[in-house]
Each structure stands twice: as structure tokens, then as C-alpha cells.
Amino acid sequence: xxxxxxxxxxxxxxxxxxxxxxxxxxxxxxxxAPLLSVEDLHVTFDTPSGTAHVLKGVNLTTxxxxxxxxxxxxxxxxxxTALSIVRLLRGAGRITSGRILxxxxxxxxxxxxxxxxxxGNEISMIFQNPRSSLNPVFRIGKTLRExxxxxxxxxGRAADARAMELFADVGLPxxxxxxxxxxxxxxxxxxxxxxxxxxxxxxxxxxxxxxxxTALDVTIQYQIMMLLLRVREESxxxxxxxxxxxxxxxxxxxxxxxxxxxxxVEEGSTLDIFDDPRHPYTxxxxxxxxxxxxxxxxxTIPGQVPDLRNRPSGCPFHPRxxxxxxxxxxxxxxxxxxxxxxVACHFSKEIA
Amino acid sequence: xxxxxxxxxxxxxxxxxxMRSARRERLDRLLRWLRxxxxxxxxxxxxxxxxxxxxxxxxxxxYDPYALNPQDRMQPPSWQHxxxxxxxxxxxxxxxxxxxxxxxxxxxGAVIVGLLLGSSVGALAGFFGGKIDELAxxxxxxxxxxxxxxxxxxxxxxxxxxIPNLIIAIAFVNVPVYxxxxxxxxxxxxxxxxxLAARGVGASRWxxxxxxLLPNSLAPIFVQSTLQFGWAILDAAGLSFIGxxxxxxxxxxxxxxxxxxxxxxxxxxxxxFFPGLAIATAVMGFNLIGDGLQDLFDPRTR
Amino acid sequence: xxxxxxxRLLLLMPVLFGVTLITFVLTRIIPGNPIDLMVSPLAGxxxxxxxxxxxxxxxxIWLQYVHYVVQVLHGxxxxxxxxxxxxxxxxxxxxxxxxELTLIAMLLAIAFAxxxxxxxxxxxxxxxxHLARLIAIAGVGMPVFWVGLLAIYxxxxxxxxxxxxxxxxGPFTDPPQTITGLYTLDxxxxxxWSAFKASLAAVIMxxxxxxxxAMAPLARMTRAGMIEALDADYARAAxxxxxxxxxxxxxxxxxxxxxxLLTMTAIVYGYLLGGVxxxxxxxxxxxxxxxxxxxxxxxxxxxxxxxxxxxxxxYVLLFLLxxxxxxxxxxxxxx
Numbered sequence: 001x002x003x004x005x006x007x008x009x010x011x012x013x014x015x016x017x018x019x020x021x022x023x024x025x026x027x028x029x030x031x032x033a034p035l036l037s038v039e040d041l042h043v044t045f046d047t048p049s050g051t052a053h054v055l056k057g058v059n060l061t062t063x064x065x066x067x068x069x070x071x072x073x074x075x076x077x078x079x080x081t082a083l084s085i086v087r088l089l090r091g092a093g094r095i096t097s098g099r100i101l102x103x104x105x106x107x108x109x110x111x112x113x114x115x116x117x118x119x120g121n122e123i124s125m126i127f128q129n130p131r132s133s134l135n136p137v138f139r140i141g142k143t144l145r146e147x148x149x150x151x152x153x154x155x156g157r158a159a160d161a162r163a164m165e166l167f168a169d170v171g172l173p174x175x176x177x178x179x180x181x182x183x184x185x186x187x188x189x190x191x192x193x194x195x196x197x198x199x200x201x202x203x204x205x206x207x208x209x210x211x212x213x214t215a216l217d218v219t220i221q222y223q224i225m226m227l228l229l230r231v232r233e234e235s236x237x238x239x240x241x242x243x244x245x246x247x248x249x250x251x252x253x254x255x256x257x258x259x260x261x262x263x264x265v266e267e268g269s270t271l272d273i274f275d276d277p278r279h280p281y282t283x284x285x286x287x288x289x290x291x292x293x294x295x296x297x298x299x300t301i302p303g304q305v306p307d308l309r310n311r312p313s314g315c316p317f318h319p320r321x322x323x324x325x326x327x328x329x330x331x332x333x334x335x336x337x338x339x340x341x342x343v344a345c346h347f348s349k350e351i352a
Numbered sequence: 353x354x355x356x357x358x359x360x361x362x363x364x365x366x367x368x369x370x371m372r373s374a375r376r377e378r379l380d381r382l383l384r385w386l387r388x389x390x391x392x393x394x395x396x397x398x399x400x401x402x403x404x405x406x407x408x409x410x411x412x413x414x415y416d417p418y419a420l421n422p423q424d425r426m427q428p429p430s431w432q433h434x435x436x437x438x439x440x441x442x443x444x445x446x447x448x449x450x451x452x453x454x455x456x457x458x459x460x461g462a463v464i465v466g467l468l469l470g471s472s473v474g475a476l477a478g479f480f481g482g483k484i485d486e487l488a489x490x491x492x493x494x495x496x497x498x499x500x501x502x503x504x505x506x507x508x509x510x511x512x513x514x515i516p517n518l519i520i521a522i523a524f525v526n527v528p529v530y531x532x533x534x535x536x537x538x539x540x541x542x543x544x545x546x547x548l549a550a551r552g553v554g555a556s557r558w559x560x561x562x563x564x565l566l567p568n569s570l571a572p573i574f575v576q577s578t579l580q581f582g583w584a585i586l587d588a589a590g591l592s593f594i595g596x597x598x599x600x601x602x603x604x605x606x607x608x609x610x611x612x613x614x615x616x617x618x619x620x621x622x623x624x625f626f627p628g629l630a631i632a633t634a635v636m637g638f639n640l641i642g643d644g645l646q647d648l649f650d651p652r653t654r
Numbered sequence: 655x656x657x658x659x660x661x662r663l664l665l666l667m668p669v670l671f672g673v674t675l676i677t678f679v680l681t682r683i684i685p686g687n688p689i690d691l692m693v694s695p696l697a698g699x700x701x702x703x704x705x706x707x708x709x710x711x712x713x714x715i716w717l718q719y720v721h722y723v724v725q726v727l728h729g730x731x732x733x734x735x736x737x738x739x740x741x742x743x744x745x746x747x748x749x750x751x752x753x754e755l756t757l758i759a760m761l762l763a764i765a766f767a768x769x770x771x772x773x774x775x776x777x778x779x780x781x782x783x784h785l786a787r788l789i790a791i792a793g794v795g796m797p798v799f800w801v802g803l804l805a806i807y808x809x810x811x812x813x814x815x816x817x818x819x820x821x822x823x824g825p826f827t828d829p830p831q832t833i834t835g836l837y838t839l840d841x842x843x844x845x846x847w848s849a850f851k852a853s854l855a856a857v858i859m860x861x862x863x864x865x866x867x868a869m870a871p872l873a874r875m876t877r878a879g880m881i882e883a884l885d886a887d888y889a890r891a892a893x894x895x896x897x898x899x900x901x902x903x904x905x906x907x908x909x910x911x912x913x914x915l916l917t918m919t920a921i922v923y924g925y926l927l928g929g930v931x932x933x934x935x936x937x938x939x940x941x942x943x944x945x946x947x948x949x950x951x952x953x954x955x956x957x958x959x960x961x962x963x964x965x966x967x968x969y970v971l972l973f974l975l976x977x978x979x980x981x982x983x984x985x986x987x988x989x
Contacts, residue, residue: 048388086894088890088893088894090885112899116897118896119893119895119896120896124894124896125891125894126891127890127891132886132887134888135888135906135910136888136985136986137909137910137983137984137985137986143892143895146897146901150897150901151896182985182986184985195891198895199894199895201895202896391787490668490672491672494668494672494673494675494676497669497670497672497966497970498673498962499924499925500924500928501927501929501931502927502962502965502966505928505931505946505950505962506677506680506958507680509950509958510681582794582795586797589797590797590798590799590932593935594931594932594947594950594951595950595951609797609799609800609803612803613935613936616807616811617810617811619807624800624803624804625800625803625804627800628796628800628804631796631797631800632792632796632797632800633795635794635797636792639791639795643787643791
């Protein structure tokens with residue numbers, strides 16, 4: 001977990017994380033019908049050396065207009081969850097059970113054609129490496145025009161005008177020039193803005209961003225985060241932001257879900273999670289952050305992320321947990337809710 | 353035996369138990385790999401069978417491959433002559449069997465010569481760099497500028513038709529390929545921390561070359577070679593077909609196909625068919641192996 | 655761009671000189687006395703001495719090479735021992751039949767290989783993929799002259815669908831008026847249906863056989879290129895934006911896969927340059943391949959030399975063309 005690359009605002013532990021627009025997201029849980037609801041999702045991957053149970057019963061909801069953060073280490077299953085929602089898992093990955101309800105429709109059962117219609121129009125996704133997400137032999141404008149044609153039916157001058165508008169909206173200076181450029185001719189930050197413009201071109205209701213700032217410089221990271229917030233303010237776009245960076249979570253997200261070994265271990269409002277982490281893993285993550293005036297050794301969580309082909313029995317975190325007891329080895333703790341704050345731990349109440 | 357610690361060495365010791373189970377584990381892994389790669393396994397089987405048949409030719413061939421039998425000339429396949437007979441009554445089946453030795457021999461010879469020559473050039477170029485590298489690669493570029501078959505044709509045409517000349521001609525075409533391969537590996541490994549560490553311990557340059565760099569470069573060379581075997585056989589057959597390679601009465605497959613050319617219009621298909629089938633089978637076998645190895649070493653191409 | 659081409663041509667000079675050098679060296683190590691090839695064995699010593707002097711055989715070897723290069727640059731490739739005509743003229747007159755053959759072969763190869771490769775990549779590990787792989791392995795494995803013979807046996811002798819190999823148009827039809835030199839195209843342009851049918855029937859078998867051999871590596875390369883493109887981030891991102899599968903495959907991915915395919919096309923053409931020697935022999939096709947085959951059997955060294963120089967130069971220039979195309983098609987390549 002790279003807590004060290006947090007934005008300037010979330011440096012000190014004592015300072016409250018800034019939650020733009022948090023009142024709206026605080027009232028979320030249970031009040032409004034969720035836009036997206038992932039229910040008990042199981043995903044397996046067939047590898048030459050065995051079947052890996054990558055997602056084991058993932059449950060997530062996103063309300064309209066809220067920004068949900070999904071944090072976890074590499075291998076926790078956050079990207080797989082995102083790809084499963086838009087059904088873009090590569091060959092070896094399969095959704096074996098569970099539902100993904102978007103506005104009431106289960107995406108899991110949809111045909112390829114129906115799913116294609118959903119992508120872009122309803123749910124969009126952007127990825128970690130913006131420059132490699134763009135076709136290296138096409139000018140950026142070409143892809144944008146294609147998106148506009150497919151989704152909005154715009155061609156010719158109308159498409160060009162809209163393209164310029166979109167690029168200006170995401171804060172790209174000199175949109176006309178960027179439209180003519182190739183991906184290798186723009187910087188990472190510009191590419192990510194362009195990707196966001198492309199993702200928003202068809203006016204989706206939900207944007208999934210998989211590590212949108214990880215590959216960017218720290219100052220650019222901040223700008224992109226502000227852009228995402230502004231987009232939410234202006235159009236009410238709900239977002240799921242996947243990251244391993246707690247600073248991003250603090251800046252951007254109203255609610256957070258913490259993932260470990262293919263399952264959600266804790267979920268709640270950002271305030272609650274940061275103030276009162278109840279799962280040992282979450283506590284470990286927060287303790288592992290550093291700040292400018294820290295002294296002494298870095299805190300780490302001992303052990304390794306489990307091999308998903310050979311999951312530990314019971315609670316997947318027990319081999320690394322300081323509080324583990326016999327029941328943790330035998331029984332996997334369910335995700336229990338306590339007034340909007342959900343934890344999957346047998347002893348969450350006792351760990352103060 | 354329970355409770356008592358096993359000795360480390362000796363026949364009942366932990367070391368040899370470990371070795372035996374390691375060997376069995378390797379065998380299991382090999383068998384599993386073979387089962388998971390049916391095409392490669394098929395290739396290996398084909399080549400093995402052909403090689404064995406070729407080696408056993410003197411024992412299993414029903415006729416002397418050079419025996420002429422004018423009464424039975426140009427007979428279609430029958431029980432007496434499995435592959436039929438040719439223009440002079442020679443038994444095609446026996447000739448194809450014996451031909452295995454010639455064509456496989458040329459293939460292996462050409463690949464080995466090309467490999468040794470090319471790898472040496474490439475290794476030296478990659479290892480020493482600088483002017484040597486530039487000069488060597490320039491020469492390699494010049495050789496590579498020729499379309500393969502045409503260069504082999506030129507060399508074989510100039511040297512005269514014989515088996516050693518054929519081997520040289522075909523080998524020469526492959527030299528730039530191996531040179532480039534070796535050079536690339538050497539450049540990569542030379543700059544790697546692995547080699548630097550060896551230098552740091554005081555190993556001389558030659559020692560580094562022999563003991564460290566060469567073994568690491570073997571894998572791609574191996575893959576390349578299996579594919580080259582097949583192409584070498586094709587080149588050998590092609591050159592012999594146009595008269596630049598092996599000459600009659602040697603039972604080389606390409607020459608045999610050539611004998612059947614004027615006969616095909618009259619419907620005597622078997623004279624050219626069976627030698628060609630042998631070539632196709634052999635080359636396909638080598639290609640299956642080579643493809644399989646390629647997939648093994650670079651799973652991206654799957 | 656012009657500067658780029660000029661610069662590349664300049665860099666090619668050493669390679670081309672190297673080619674002439676190798677060709678020259680090869681001819682000089684021919685066992686036997688070259689004079690014996692040029693002069694009747696009955697000629698007396700003074701005739702031989704005169705010929706030797708005229709042929710420059712008494713000069714030091716490097717001077718002979720220089721003379722040779724100068725000659726080549728003037729387009730003088732020597733005279734054929736067999737036809738007694740300048741080799742260059744011989745090559746020129748036989749160029750068109752071979753060009754028509756290789757052109758149709760390449761077109762057929764690409765027309766089959768590209769869709770096959772795309773299908774194999776899109777439906778990876780399915781029966782389509784395995785079929786494509788089998789076809790590719792067969793195409794590379796079967797000796798092209800053998801396949802030609804089999805084709806003649808099946809399509810002419812057994813099925814009577816196609817005529818016996820009797821040249822470009824057969825003995826019963828007059829060639830069409832020359833516009834391009836390609837019989838099929840010229841017949842089409844002139845509306846000469848009988849000539850079109852006859853020339854097509856004559857060229858289709860050898861071209862298809864060559865094309866089959868060429869198809870294999872092209873299909874493999876298309877498949878490899880498509881797989882790399884389809885697995886790339888931009889393909890997934892395009893799908894995430896809601897672009898349809900067909901567009902992503904045929905436009906986004908294929909446009910990237912074309913680049914390595916170009917290089918492979920040049921390499922495959924190299925195979926064809928050698929393959930024509932074999933195929934034209936089998937099909938009695940009056941092109942360059944047949945010419946050099948006759949030259950080989952009659953030890954017509956100037957002709958062989960000329961052919962080698964010609965094909966190698968074409969091959970080298972073809973790669974230059976591919977480089978230029980790369981500059982045009984791949985924006986990442988900097989001039």
C-alpha cells in the first residue's frame with residue numbers, strides 16, 4: 001500500500017479527511033435505491049496450475065451520485081470486480097455466481113450486444129495507464145468521433161463541436177490540437193483527461209475508474225481528482241474509484257469498501273473508516289501510512305497476500321492477523337452491518 | 353523407523369530420497385506437459401518414428417534401393433511394392449526409407465554447421481562489441497539480403513552437386529539468423545547484473561563467455577533449430593529437385609520427386625507422391641515441435 | 655519523406671555492394687576455367703589468350719570486381735551462354751509472366767490468410783484456431799513443387815477442371831493485346847473473355863500452389879499481430895467505451911496488426927522469388943524461374959548471376975518499401 005503518495009491534504013493523521021460534498025453521500029446507505037448493486041459475486045480464473053477463486057462473495061452498492069472507493073492491495077480482486085461489472089474479464093476469468101444489478105437489471109445474464117449498449121451509455125470505465133488505453137495508431141480525435149457517432153449519433157461538424165466541448169470541459173488546453181495528436185504525443189495527465197472525456201462523451205450514469213491516478217505525477221493526481229469531483233458536482237455522475245492510495249480515498253470518496261483476498265472486509269463512510277477502523281486489516285493499512293513528521297520504523301502488516309488457488313480456511317486474513325483465534329481458522333466471518341458500517345470479523349467489537 | 357532421523361547421504365539417506373522423488377516429479381511434469389501439448393507430442397512422435405525407420409532401413413527395406421528391375425517399371429502401389437515402382441523398376445518404398453537417412457542427415461548437418469558458424473559470429477559480435485560487432489553484422493546483413501533459396505542455389509550451383517556442398521549451401525543461409533540471435537542474447541546478458549557479478553568476482557572474460565553467457569542463450573537457439581531442421585530438408589529437396597543437390601542414384605526425396613515430373617501428366621502419381629509425402633511429414637513434424645517449443649518459451653503467442 | 659528515402663537508399667549501398675561482391679566471388683570460385691565455358695574446346699591457345707584478355711581475366715581480381723560493378727551499373731549483366739543475348743534483355747522479356755504469377759499468388763495468399771488469421775485470433779483456441787494452425791503447418795511443411803504436381807494430378811488428370819500445364823494461355827488461344835503485360839488483366843480490360851478464361855485457367859494452379867505456401871506464414875503473423883492488439887490495453891479501453899466488437903477487431907486491432915504483417919509480406923515474397931524457380935519448372939511457365947532453371951542445367955553462369963542480382967535487388971528494395979510504409983502507417987516511427 002503506498003500511503004506515502006497521499007496528496008498534500010491528507011498528510012497528517014490528525015487532520016480530518018476532506019470530503020467534498022459528503023453530506024449527500026453520508027445520507028446514502030439505505031435511503032435511495034442503489035444505482036449499482038453487486039450481490040454475492042463469485043469469479044474464478046482457470047490457470048494452468050489450478051483454478052483460482054478470485055472473488056468470493058463480493059457485495060457492493062453504489063448510490064446515484066456517490067463516489068465509492070474500493071481499496072486493497074494488488075491481488076485483492078478490486079480490478080477483477082470492476083472488470084466483472086462491465087463484463088470485460090479476459091478469457092480465463094468467469095463469473096460463476098452472483099448478480100450485478102444495474103438499475104434493477106442483472107448484467108450477468110445480458111447478451112454481448114446488450115452489454116455493448118450498456119458500456120459507454122450507462123457505465124463507463126477508465127484504466128490505470130491512460131496513454132496505453134488509447135490506440136497508438138489513431139489520432140485521439142478519431143476515437144472520440146467514433147464514440148460520439150456510436151452513442152450520440154453525431155457526425156461531421158456537430159461531432160467536432162461536441163468533441164471540442166468535451167475536451168474543454170475536462171480542462172484540456174487547446175482542445176483542437178489535442179484532437180489531432182497521437183497518444184504518444186501527449187503527457188500522462190492530458191491522456192487521462194482525454195480518457196475521462198471519452199468516457200463521459202456518451203453521458204453515462206456510472207464511471208468506474210481503475211487506479212486513475214496511480215500512473216501520474218503527484219500534482220497531476222490532484223488535478224485529476226478535482227476533475228472527477230467537479231464532474232460529479234456538475235452532472236451527478238456516480239463513480240467507483242479503485243485505488244490502493246488512501247490519500248485518493250480521503251480526497252475523493254464518500255464511502256469506502258476495503259477488499260482483501262477477493263472479498264469485502266469492511267465498508268462504510270470514509271469518515272467512519274478513517275476514524276474507527278474495525279477490521280484488523282483496515283487498521284493495519286491505516287497504521288502503515290506515513291506522514292512528513294513520522295519517526296521510527298514503518299509499520300507493516302506481516303505476511304503475504306494469500307495464493308488464491310490455495311485459500312486459507314475460514315477468514316482469509318487469519319494467517320496475518322494479530323488477533324486470530326481458533327474460530328477464525330474455521331469459520332469465515334460474514335459481512336455484518338452496524339448502522340451503515342459493515343465489518344467481516346468475528347471480533348470487530350472487541351478490537352478497540 | 354519413526355522418530356529416528358534419516359542420514360543425509362548414502363542410499364537410504366534423505367539426499368537420495370530427495371533426488372529420486374525429484375526425478376519422479378520431473379518425469380510426472382514431463383508427462384503432464386506432453387499431454388497438455390498434443391501437437392508438440394505428435395511432432396515428437398512423428399520425427400522419432402521416421403528417424404527410427406530411417407536407421408532401421410537396411411533391416412526393414414524389402415528391396416535394395418539401388419536395384420533396378422526393368423520388367424516391373426512404373427507399377428502402381430501394390431502388395432509387392434508398397435509405394436509402387438519408378439522408371440527403372442526401382443522400389444519406391446525402399447528408396448523412401450533409405451532417403452530418410454539422407455534427408456535427415458543433410459538437415460541435421462546443415463543446421464549444426466549453420467548454428468556453430470552463426471552462433472560463433474554472433475557471440476563474438478555481441479561479446480566484444482565495437483568494430484568487430486559492426487563488421488560482423490554488416491557481413492551478416494549482406495548475406496541476409498539474399499532470398500534464402502536463391503542464395504543456397506547460388507552456392508550449391510557454384511560448388512557443384514554433392515552432399516557436403518549441399519550442407520554448406522543450406523547452412524550458409526542460416527548463419528545470419530543464428531548470428532543475430534546469439535548477438536541479441538549476448539548484448540542483453542552482457543549488460544545484466546548477472547554477468548557484472550561474475551566479473552566482480554574476478555572471472556576472466558573467456559570464462560564468462562563459456563560458463564555463464566552460453567548456457568543462458570541456449571533456449572531460443574534450440575527453438576530456432578527445430579524449425580530450421582524442417583526448412584533445411586525443404587531446401588535440400590528443392591535444390592536436388594532442380595539438379596543442384598544430391599544426384600541419382602542416391603535415393604534423396606527431392607530427386608525422386610523430380611523423376612516423377614514427366615510422369616504426372618500420364619497419371620503415374622505415385623512416383624512423386626510418396627517421396628513428397630515423406631518430406632511433408634518430416635517438415636510438419638519438426639514444425640509442430642518448433643511451434644510447441646515456441647509457445648512454451650513465449651506464451652504470448654498462444 | 656524524400657530525404658528519408660534517399661537516406662535509406664544511401665545506407666543500402668553497402669548492402670547492395672556486398673551483394674554484388676558475394677555474387678562476384680561466387681562466380682570466381684566456380685571450379686574449372688571460365689574460358690572453357692566461353693569458347694569451344696577446339697579453339698587454339700591464341701584464341702583463348704585473346705578471349706582471356708578481352709574478358710579481363712588477366713587483371714588482378716579486385717580490378718575484375720571493379721569492372722564487374724561498373725558493368726552492372728551500366729545495366730550490362732553479360733551475355734547468356736545459351737541465348738547469346740544480353741542477360742538483361744533475357745530477364746526483361748521473362749519478367750512479366752513471373753510477375754503475374756507472383757502477384758496473383760500474393761493476392762490469393764493475403765485474401766485467405768488475413769481473414770483466417772483474424773478469425774484464429776478472435777476465437778482463440780477454438781476449432782477455427784486449430785484449423786488455421788493446421789493449415790499453416792501444412793502450407794509451410796509441404797514442398798511447393800510437390801503440391802504443384804499433386805494439383806496437376808488432381809485438377810487436370812483426375813477432375814479435368816483445369817488444363818495441362820502449357821504456358822500462360824494454352825495453345826488454343828491468342829494472347830490479349832498488351833496493355834500491362836498481365837494476360838489476365840489485359841484480357842479483362844479488353845473484354846476478351848476467351849483470352850481471360852484461358853489465361854486465368856492457366857495461371858490459377860501455379861498461383862494457388864504458390865499462394866498456399868505463402869499463406870501459412872501470413873496467417874500466423876496476422877494471428878500473432880491480432881492477438882497482441884486484442885490483448886492490449888487500448889482494445890479493452892475501446893470496449894469499455896461501448897465500441898462494438900466488430901469495430902474493435904477490424905478497425906482498432908487490425909490497424910495495429912498490419913504493421914508486423916507488412917514485414918512478413920516482404921519476407922514471404924522472398925520465398926516466392928525462390929519458389930518460382932521450382933514452380934515454373936513444374937508448370938512449364940515461361941518466366942524467370944524457368945529461365946534460371948535452364949541456366950543452371952546448362953551452366954549458363956552470366957544468366958544465373960544476373961538472376962541472382964536481380965532477385966536480390968528486388969528483395970532489398972522491397973524491404974525499403976516496407977520501411978517507408980511503416981513511416982506512413984505508424985505514427986510512432988520518427989523520421
